[in-house]
Structure formats: C-alpha cells, structure tokens
Amino acid sequence: MNDTQALKITVNEPLVPIFIMGKRYLIPSSLTIQKALEYAGYQLVRGVGCRGGICGACGTVYRIPKDHTIKVGLACQTVVERDMRIAVLPFFPANRKAYNLRQVLPEPDIFARFYPEIMRCMGCNTCTKSCPMDISTMEYISAAIRGDIEKAATLSFDCVMCGLCTARCPGELGQYNIGILARRLYGRYIARKATHVHEMVERVAQGRYEEDLRRLMAAPGEELKTIYTRREVEPELSQDFWEPKSPEHL
Amino acid sequence: MAYPPEVKKLIQNVERTRAERIAAKQAGKEFPAMTLDERKQMLEHHPDYKEEGRRELVAGPSKGYRIAHEYCDILEAYSRYDPDDIDLDTIQYATDVLVIGGGGAGTAAALLAEEQGAKVLIATKLRHGDANTMMAEGGIQAATKVGADSPYFHYLDVLGGGHFVNDPELVYTLVTEAPDIIAWLEDLGCMLSKFPDGRMKTMHGGGTCRKRMHYAADITGAEIMRTIRDEARNRPGSITLLEFCPAVDLLLNEHGHCEGAVLFNLDTHEYYIVRAKATVIATGGSGRLHTQGFMCTNHYGATGDGLTMAYRAGIPVRFLHTIQYHPTGAVFPEQAEGLLITEKVRGAGAHILNVDGRQFVYEREPRDVEAAAIIRECTLVGKGVPTPAGKWGAWLDSPMIEILSGPGTVQREFPGKYILFKRYGIEIDKEPMLIYPTLHYQNGGLFYDNKGKTSVPGLFVAGEVGGGVHGENRLMGNSLLDVLVFGRIAGRTAAAYSQSDYKAGKLHLEHVRKYNGELKAAGIPPSKVAPMLLPDYSNPAVRKRQLTTDYHGTLRE
Numbered sequence: 001m002n003d004t005q006a007l008k009i010t011v012n013e014p015l016v017p018i019f020i021m022g023k024r025y026l027i028p029s030s031l032t033i034q035k036a037l038e039y040a041g042y043q044l045v046r047g048v049g050c051r052g053g054i055c056g057a058c059g060t061v062y063r064i065p066k067d068h069t070i071k072v073g074l075a076c077q078t079v080v081e082r083d084m085r086i087a088v089l090p091f092f093p094a095n096r097k098a099y100n101l102r103q104v105l106p107e108p109d110i111f112a113r114f115y116p117e118i119m120r121c122m123g124c125n126t127c128t129k130s131c132p133m134d135i136s137t138m139e140y141i142s143a144a145i146r147g148d149i150e151k152a153a154t155l156s157f158d159c160v161m162c163g164l165c166t167a168r169c170p171g172e173l174g175q176y177n178i179g180i181l182a183r184r185l186y187g188r189y190i191a192r193k194a195t196h197v198h199e200m201v202e203r204v205a206q207g208r209y210e211e212d213l214r215r216l217m218a219a220p221g222e223e224l225k226t227i228y229t230r231r232e233v234e235p236e237l238s239q240d241f242w243e244p245k246s247p248e249h250l
Numbered sequence: 251m252a253y254p255p256e257v258k259k260l261i262q263n264v265e266r267t268r269a270e271r272i273a274a275k276q277a278g279k280e281f282p283a284m285t286l287d288e289r290k291q292m293l294e295h296h297p298d299y300k301e302e303g304r305r306e307l308v309a310g311p312s313k314g315y316r317i318a319h320e321y322c323d324i325l326e327a328y329s330r331y332d333p334d335d336i337d338l339d340t341i342q343y344a345t346d347v348l349v350i351g352g353g354g355a356g357t358a359a360a361l362l363a364e365e366q367g368a369k370v371l372i373a374t375k376l377r378h379g380d381a382n383t384m385m386a387e388g389g390i391q392a393a394t395k396v397g398a399d400s401p402y403f404h405y406l407d408v409l410g411g412g413h414f415v416n417d418p419e420l421v422y423t424l425v426t427e428a429p430d431i432i433a434w435l436e437d438l439g440c441m442l443s444k445f446p447d448g449r450m451k452t453m454h455g456g457g458t459c460r461k462r463m464h465y466a467a468d469i470t471g472a473e474i475m476r477t478i479r480d481e482a483r484n485r486p487g488s489i490t491l492l493e494f495c496p497a498v499d500l501l502l503n504e505h506g507h508c509e510g511a512v513l514f515n516l517d518t519h520e521y522y523i524v525r526a527k528a529t530v531i532a533t534g535g536s537g538r539l540h541t542q543g544f545m546c547t548n549h550y551g552a553t554g555d556g557l558t559m560a561y562r563a564g565i566p567v568r569f570l571h572t573i574q575y576h577p578t579g580a581v582f583p584e585q586a587e588g589l590l591i592t593e594k595v596r597g598a599g600a601h602i603l604n605v606d607g608r609q610f611v612y613e614r615e616p617r618d619v620e621a622a623a624i625i626r627e628c629t630l631v632g633k634g635v636p637t638p639a640g641k642w643g644a645w646l647d648s649p650m651i652e653i654l655s656g657p658g659t660v661q662r663e664f665p666g667k668y669i670l671f672k673r674y675g676i677e678i679d680k681e682p683m684l685i686y687p688t689l690h691y692q693n694g695g696l697f698y699d700n701k702g703k704t705s706v707p708g709l710f711v712a713g714e715v716g717g718g719v720h721g722e723n724r725l726m727g728n729s730l731l732d733v734l735v736f737g738r739i740a741g742r743t744a745a746a747y748s749q750s751d752y753k754a755g756k757l758h759l760e761h762v763r764k765y766n767g768e769l770k771a772a773g774i775p776p777s778k779v780a781p782m783l784l785p786d787y788s789n790p791a792v793r794k795r796q797l798t799t800d801y802h803g804t805l806r807e
Contacts, residue, residue, distance in 0.1 A: 032585050041792035043806045045494065045516050045784070049380035050549040052589055053670060054472050057380060077673065079585055098484045101439055134669065153441065157467065158665065161476065180480050184439030187477075192448025194436060197394045200429040204401060209426070212402045216409075217418040225286060228410045231403065233459045235278070236599070240449065242398055242461075249402040 016082040033060055033075040033086055047090035053077045059132060059162030062086040072164050074132045092163035094174030099181070106189040108147020115178055118145055120171035127165035127175050133158045137165050137175050144178050152179065153186035212249050252675030253582075254638055257684075263607035264645050264682050271601055271609070272653050281601075281612040289619045295630065296622040298572045303542045308772040310765065311566040320539040321570055324554050325561050327780030328766050330498050330802065331521060333759040336512060338501070341525045345371040345490070346748040347741070348510055348526030350497045350556065353381025354471070354730065355713025356532035357478045358737025359744065360489050363530075366745035370489045371524060372482070373513050375496035375533075375551045375783065379479045382535050382548055382714060383733055386471025387592040387666070389463035390435075390734075391727035392428035394450060399460040401425040408728060411457040411616045412693075412721020415569075420719035423700040424728065427735040432464055434734070440477040442466050454597045455726035457616040463727040468592055468664045471730055495522065496555060496783055499762050500529065500563045500709065503755025508563065508709035510757065514783070519807070525757065527748035528708050530740045531556040532733075535692045535714040538785040541573050545588030546689035555781035556715040560696050562765045565704050569694025569717040574724055577602075577620035579688025581643040583674050588688045591667065593617075593726045595646060595683075598663060599654045603645040603682070604633035618723045621687035628686070635684060643684040652679045691729060693720050702740030708747060712740035779803040 013028040018036060025040040034051065037044060049057030058075035065083045075088050097114045104110065111118050118141065127137035135158055143151035156179030165175040203209070216224065232244045244250070253261065274280075284292060293299065298318075306316050309326055347363040349356045352374030360370045372378065393399040404425040409416055432450065435442060442464050443451040452461045466473035482489050497511040501523070510526040533556030537548025546552070557567060578593070580586040596602070596613040602620075604610050604627050611623035624644050628634030634642030651660050660679035661668045671678045694717030702710040713733040720728060769778075779802065786804040800807040 030584050035787075038787045039789050039792075041789060041796075043784070043788065044550070045376075048550045049376055050385045052385050052547070052549075054469060054666065055377075055380055055384045055549065057377060077585070077670065096483065098486055100484065101481070157441065158469075160472070180476060183441055184477060184480060187439035187441040188437065189439075191441065191444060192446070194394070194432070194444060194448050194450045196396045196449060197392075197429055197432050197436065199396050200394045200400075201433050203396070204426050204429055209401045212400075213405055213422055213426070216402065216405055217422060221414055224409060224414055228406050228414075229286065231406055231459045234398070234454070234461055236275075236280070236454065237278075238461065240445065240451075244398060250397060250400050 016080060018080050018083065019085040021087055022085070027080050029080065031080055033073070033078050033080055034058055036080050037075070047075065047088040051076045054160055056160035056162035057090065058088060059164040060086055060088045061164065072130050072132050074162070089164060089167055092167040094163060094166040094177055096174060096177045101184055101188060104185070106149055106185045110185070111144040111147070111178055111181070114181065115174065117171060117173055118178065121145065121173060122171055124170060126168050126170065130164045130168045132162060132164065133160055135159055140179060140182070141173065141175055144182055149182050149185050150190055152182035156182060253681065257638065260605060260635055261681060263605065264603055264647055267607040268647065268650065272650060275599060275654065281609045283612045284615060284619060289615070292619050292622045292626070295626040296618055297542050297544070297575060297625070300542065309768040310561050311564055312561070315567065315570070317570045318541045318573065320541045321536070321554070321557070323778065324539065324558050324780045324782055326769060326772070326774050327558065327778040328769055328774070328776060329762045330514070330779045330781070333762050336521060336523070336759060338523060338757040338759070340523065342522040343371055343492070343524040345369050345524065345526050346528065347371070347744045348373065348524050348529045349532060350511060350530065351381070351532035351534055351713070352378040352491070353532065353534050353713065354383030354475055354478065354733035355737035355740070356530065357482050358734050359530045359532055359712055359741035360482055361478060362738045362741030363745040364485055364488045366742060368745035368748055371492060371526065372489065373492045373495050373497055373511070373524065375494070375516070375555070377493050378482070378491055379475050380549055380551060381475065382552060383471050383730065384475045385547065385549060385590065386730050387468050387590060388455060388594040389453060389465035389470050389727045390431070390474070390730035391455065391458070391462050391725070392432045392464060392731060393425065393460070393462050394429050394432055394464070395452065395460065395462065399462050401428065403460050404428065404462065407458050407725060409721070411723050411725035413723060414721070416721030417718035419700045423739070424719050424731060424735050428731055431731060431734045435474065435477070438477050438481055440466065441473055453594060454614065456593050456596070456614050456620065457725045465594070468594065468666050474730060496781065497559060498781055499759065500559050501757045501759065502563060502706070502761055503753070503757055505753045505755050507707045507753055507755065509755060511559070523757070527752040528710065528744035530710045530712060530744050531560055531696065531715055532713045532737060532740070533715045537689045539782070540785070541689055544575065544687070544689040545579060547576055547579060547588055547590040548689070551784065553782040553785060554692070555783065557695060558780040560704070560709065560711070563706055563709065563761050565706060565709070566697045567695060567717060568697055569720070569722055570692070572618070572693050572722040573689065574617055574691035574693050575621040575687040576690035577617055577624055577687050578646055578685040580683065581641055581686040582637045582684040584639055586670065586674065590688065590690065591646060591683060591685055592664070595648055595651070595664065598651045598659070600650050601647045603647055605635045606633060607645070616723055616725060624687055637684060641686065643686045645682040646685045647682045648678045649680055649682060691724055693717070693722060693724050700739070702736055702743045707751065710740040710744045712736040
C-alpha cells in the first residue's frame with residue numbers, strides 16, 4: 001500500500017476543512033498535514049524529507065479555532081483537525097559557528113564563547129513550547145549556559161533540528177546548533193572510551209584474522225554453509241561478559 | 251486513532267497466550283528456527299518470486315537481466331532533457347570531487363576526500379541529511395567485543411544472510427573495516443549507547459550469531475547522520491553544499507573517464523554543469539518506486555537516480571532481482587503506515603503472532619525469510635489480523651519486553667516509537683503493534699569493487715546504490731556499516747584519483763545520446779524519462795483540473 005493508494009481508502013471518509021496558509025481546502029480527516037498538502041494539490045519539494053518524524057524537514061506551526069495559542073508539529077506526523085490553520089516552515093537561518101572538534105576543549109564556557117547570544121535567553125520557555133519532539137529545550141539551554149555539557153547533550157538527544165525553536169525565540173538563539181555541539185563534545189570528551197573497540201582495531205591491523213578470513217573467502221559453497229550452520233550462536237538472554245565455548249577464530 | 255473495539259477484541263488473543271509464551275522464552279525455548287532448506291522453501295512466498303512482477307531489461311549493460319518492472323522502468327528511460335540543448339562549454343561549478351548524494355555514504359565520502367586535500371562539492375536532491383541513513387534505527391554491526399566476536403563470525407553472518415552469493419572481497423572489506431568505523435564515530439563525538447564503564451552496548455539482529463549491533467537508543471541512523479553532517483558543516487572552505495540540485499546524468503570525456511555531472515535545480519528548474527576530476531555516486535535507495543505496490547520505509551527522494559545515471563554510462567547492475575522487504579512495517583494507524591518498526595524490538599524478545607495470538611515463525615530469521623513467512627501467514631494461511639483500513643497484519647508483541655526486561659524498558663529503549671504511537675493513542679508497552687512487510691532496502695545495485703571503483707575511471711560508488719556486499723539479502727545493522735565503510739573508501743579513492751590518474755578532457759553526453767537511441771530502437775515510449783527525482787503522489791481529481799500544467803515524468807513544471 002503506497003501513499004497514492006492511501007488516497008483510494010480515504011474516498012468514503014468524512015472531509016474536514018483546513019486552511020493552508022490561509023486558503024481553505026477540504027481534506028479527508030485521517031490524513032496527516034503532509035498528505036493533506038498533497039491531497040490539496042501541492043507537489044512537495046521543500047518541507048518534506050523522511051516522512052517518518054526524524055529528519056526535521058517539515059516543522060509546522062498551526063492554530064485551531066477559538067484558541068490563540070500557536071501549536072507546533074511535524075507535518076508528516078500530525079493528523080489534520082477541523083479548521084486548523086497551518087504553515088509549514090521548511091527552513092530557518094540559524095546562527096552556526098564552524099569549529100574543529102579535535103581542537104576545541106569541553107570547557108564550561110564553550111557555549112557562551114561560540115554563541116554569546118545564549119546569554120540573551122529570557123527563560124520564556126517558548127522554545128520548549130515550540131518543540132514537536134517534546135524536548136525540554138529551555139532546560140538544555142539552561143544547562144549549556146551553566147556549562148553542563150552532559151546534561152545539555154542528554155536532554156537534547158531527540159532533537160531533529162527542525163528549527164522551530166529558533167524561529168520563535170525572542171532572544172534569537174539557535175538552540176539546535178547549541179544542542180548538537182553539546183552532544184558531540186559529550187560523545188568525544190566526556191563519555192568514557194570503549195577500549196575494546198581500539199583493541200579490536202589493533203588486532204585487525206595486525207592481521208590476526210587474515211588467514212581465517214581468506215580461508216572462508218575461498219571455501220566452496222557447501223563447506224561454507226556447513227561452517228555457517230555449525231557456528232555457535234550467542235544466547236538471546238546472554239549478559240555482556242558472555243564468551244563462546246570455543247576460543248577459535250577470536 | 252487508538253485501536254477500535256473490534257481490534258482490541260483480537261488483542262485479547264495475544265494477551266491470553268502471553269504468559270505461556272513468556273515462560274517458554276525465559277526457559278530458553280524459542281520457536282524453531284528454519285533450516286537452510288526450509289528458508290529456501292519459505293522464500294517462494296516472497297514478492298521477489300512473483301513472476302508477473304518482473305521482466306527482462308531490453309537495453310544497456312545488463313540487458314536480459316530479469317528484475318521488477320519498477321526498476322526496468324527507471325533503467326529503460328530517456329534523459330530528462332535533450333542532450334543537444336546542454337551547453338557543455340559553460341561550466342557553472344568546478345571541483346576536485348563531486349559527491350552525488352548527501353546521506354551517510356555521500357557525507358562519509360566527502361569527509362575523507364576533504365581530508366586527503368580534495369575540494370569537494372556535495373550535490374543533494376533535498377536537504378543535506380534527507381536520506382535513508384537518517385531513518386535507520388536499529389544499529390550498526392561491527393565485531394568489537396574482544397573475546398566474544400571477531401570479523402570471522404561477522405563474515406559468516408553476512409554470507410548466510412546474503413544466501414552465500416555475496417562478493418567475498420566486498421564482505422571482507424566490510425567486516426575488517428567495521429571496528430575502525432566504530433572508533434571513528436566515537437572520535438567524532440557520536441553518542442553510541444554505552445555502559446557506564448564506556449563499553450559499547452550491543453544487541454543481536456536477525457541472522458547474527460553474536461551481539462554486535464551497536465546503537466544509539468532507537469535512532470542510530472539519525473545520530474550518525476547528524477554527527478557526520480555537522481562535521482561536514484565544520485569544513486565550509488573545502489566542502490561546498492548544493493542542496494535541491496539532484497544530478498540527472500553523468501558527464502564523460504573522450505578518454506572514457508567520468509568528469510562530472512549535469513544537475514537540475516529543483517527550485518529554479520535550471521540545469522547546471524559540474525566539472526569534477528572525480529565523481530562519487532551515493533544516491534541511496536529506491537523505496538519510493540513502490541515496487542509491487544508495497545508501502546515503503548524510505549525517505550521521499552529514494553527513487554534510484556544513481557542506478558539510471560550510471561547505467562547510461564555503462565555500469566552494469568547486480569543483485570537487483572531481490573529487494574528487501576522489512577518484515578515489520580507499521581500497518582496501523584494509516585498515518586504511520588510503512589513506518590519501520592526496528593528489528594531491535596524482536597531482538598529484545600517481542601514475538602510475531604497471527605490473529606490467534608500464536609507464533610508461526612521464529613522472530614529472528616533473516617529479513618527475507620521473516621517477511622515471506624508473514625506474507626504467507628496473512629495471505630495463503632489466512633490467519634492475518636484484519637485492519638480497519640481493509641489490510642492485513644501480524645501482531646508484534648512489544649508488551650513482552652516490559653515483562654522480560656522490567657517496566658520502563660520499552661519507553662527507554664524505543665523512545666522514538668513510543669512517542670509516535672502514543673500520539674495515536676496506542677501505548678506500545680501495554681498493547682502490541684500491528685505490522686506487515688514494507689519495502690525497505692535495495693539489496694543490490696551498481697557494480698563496484700572494494701576500492702569503490704567502477705569500470706568507468708573517475709566514477710566511484712558507495713552505499714545503498716551499490717550491489718554485491720549484501721548478496722541477495724542484507725542483514726540488519728550492515729547498511730549503516732556499508733555506507734560508512736564504502737563511503738570513506740570511495741572518498742579516499744576518488745581524492746587520490748583526482749590527484750593522480752585524473753585525465754582532463756572534452757566533456758560530452760554521447761553515452762546519453764547513444765542510450766536514448768537504443769531505447770528508441772527498442773520501442774520505449776518517449777514519455778518515459780529518468781531519473782524520476784520525486785515520486786508521484788498527486789491527487790487524480792486535482793490533476794483533472796490542472797488544465798495548463800505539464801508534468802515532466804512525475805515532476806510538475
């Protein structure tokens with residue numbers, strides 16, 4: 001069932017009016033805003049990406065009648081509502097500072113240095129209210145201001161970088177660029193290193209598996225299938241320190 | 251859009267059998283896995299085996315190859331423009347390495363080429379990062395657990411999943427480079443999930459014999475894509491980005507080398523000429539071709555463009571006769587249809603069940619076998635769960651995970667899907683999900699070698715658009731690995747080529763003219779143009795009223 005076939009199923013569905021940038025269209029009530037745009041006749045080029053809620057291309061602002069509040073959502077995930085008034089925001093120019101991750105240090109004042117506008121945060125929480133991923137945006141900005149890289153990283157992890165927070169921030173912060181800086185600093189400098197990874201890289205570089213692999217590569221089909229079928233499988237509920245019965249090929 | 255009453259009633263069948271199934275699992279008793287022979291028999295129910303869905307290619311380097319209609323349609327198609335209209339003497343962009351595609355493979359290629367001293371131009375169809383990489387969820391395979399795993403076992407798994415017909419050199423490269431990819435990601439600040447002591451958390455995937463799938467919560471692809479995209483943005487002087495400018499054909503010169511591409515600006519409809527010393531094709535997958543009418547998990551631009559362009563330049567394709575259907579695509583609610591439910595859910599213990607709440611397949615078979623089993627149960631056996639929209643599905647019993655690993659596990663390990671379903675009124679820690687196979691991955695593609703080279707000098711391939719490393723079926727977690735391993739290799743090789751073997755020449759489109767002629771002789775109708783660029787989701791009622799609009803292929807002009 002592809003997206004166009006979804007149109008056939010909606011044939012007998014009730015239609016609801018929605019307003020696309022002020023213009024009224026009747027749309028089957030089960031469609032997402034993104035599919036509603038296509039149903040109405042738009043061929044999407046901007047404001048569409050993964051169609052699955054993770055790429056951040058389709059940040060959308062909308063209102064519903066008799067309610068002054070501005071609501072946000074991802075067009076690909078948000079189902080239409082009767083009389084909703086929508087505008088998709090496919091792009092917003094946020095401030096971004098290029099940096100060399102190998103040269104910067106995870107110092108607490110790094111955010112203030114790279115993004116001095118971070119001090120203009122008014123604590124208004126508009127960014128949190130503008131986040132379609134339910135992130136506590138102001139909280140991670142607050143952590144960044146305090147220099148708490150780990151907290152800023154973990155709190156901002158779900159960010160799809162749609163830019164809605166930046167678009168609405170009265171302090172003109174580019175929250176999502178601050179967030180990813182925090183995450184990369186955390187991942188490189190603060191999270192503990194996985195020493196086993198480097199040990200394995202060393203083993204490969206020294207050619208430890210060369211002979212075994214070459215033998216597999218040259219093995220005739222039936223022999224390969226036999227080796228495959230007989231290979232030991234780590235149990236489903238094993239713990240991280242599990243070891244196979246045989247030390248061979250390790 | 252919570253489950254309607256008639257569906258909630260069917261969930262009772264699942265709840266009724268759950269305690270017994272959990273007890274069996276905890277006692278180590280799983281539904282029996284299939285033997286290699288049983289796997290072969292089950293695959294006959296796979297969409298790849300439907301003969302009416304395929305035909306033989308009538309032109310080009312892989313003429314005679316029997317593949318799905320949708321792939322023939324994009325390979326047996328004319329250029330989008332008339333080659334006589336293109337002015338090849340006026341160049342809009344010149345660069346050392348042109349990377350076509352801004353996903354995981356393209357970005358990895360760009361980074362490594364730049365590190366070799368090359369000037370890089372990334373041309374993307376949509377935004378940088380709008381790619382299947384962003385959507386990959388489960389994880390990235392690599393043998394990093396010293397003492398428990400090694401590239402030897404990884405090699406075996408890749409071959410077994412691929413039906414033992416994979417290109418051995420490509421697999422060797424994939425599994426031996428894998429540990430270094432994890433080290434590279436850690437170095438770049440990628441937040442892969444770790445234990446408090448720094449040890450990488452890893453899981454099983456379908457067809458793996460060791461738990462070697464590294465992950466970043468349930469958004470591994472997004473975390474990787476965000477990280478490497480951010481790194482590319484940190485090199486603005488040497489990596490230039492051209493968004494919304496998909497390539498529509500490759501440029502060759504009189505030496506038979508590839509020397510760049512023709513781009514189409516999606517915003518302004520202009521055509522640009524890029525002269526590049528080396529070109530990397532990293533255009534990704536083709537789910538939006540909706541092969542055999544299936545829903546897909548892919549991003550909007552996944553229309554197999556690189557296949558078309560390289561095929562015209564003389565690159566053959568392989569393993570394109572098998573397309574990977576992800577066994578568990580959401581089939582309810584409508585808004586989520588096609589969405590990928592990561593294999594990790596099954597890796598964490600969730601059973602696949604029919605309408606009676608009974609298992610009919612071991613939940614961790616390789617994907618093609620798993621998908622075939624679900625299709626067979628719903629169609630042939632008739633024990634599918636009916637959805638309100640008139641489709642069929644099977645249950646994916648996610649509440650089992652809460653019982654097996656403790657309350658809160660589902661929300662913690664699968665936060666993305668938890669939020670998504672919660673928006674629709676379904677709490678996946680308490681209610682099972684409805685799934686059906688969905689089009690997911692292009693197992694095969696363009697012919698390339700372990701250095702990323704093709705038979706055309708100056709033309710390199712990386713990522714999903716290429717074929718050989720996964721054989722006839724890719725294992726979970728090997729795609730994110732594929733794009734980074736071969737993306738980096740293509741970048742390195744392309745940069746080296748641009749600095750040594752590159753031979754400047756006179757740009758031409760003779761291959762395009764020649765191929766257009768071949769198609770005309772074969773009777774292909776002139777309306778068939780490719781690359782497709784974007785899928786057609788137009789509303790027929792709207793099109794009837796568009797009296798003065800032209801559609802060039804699927805694109806509104």
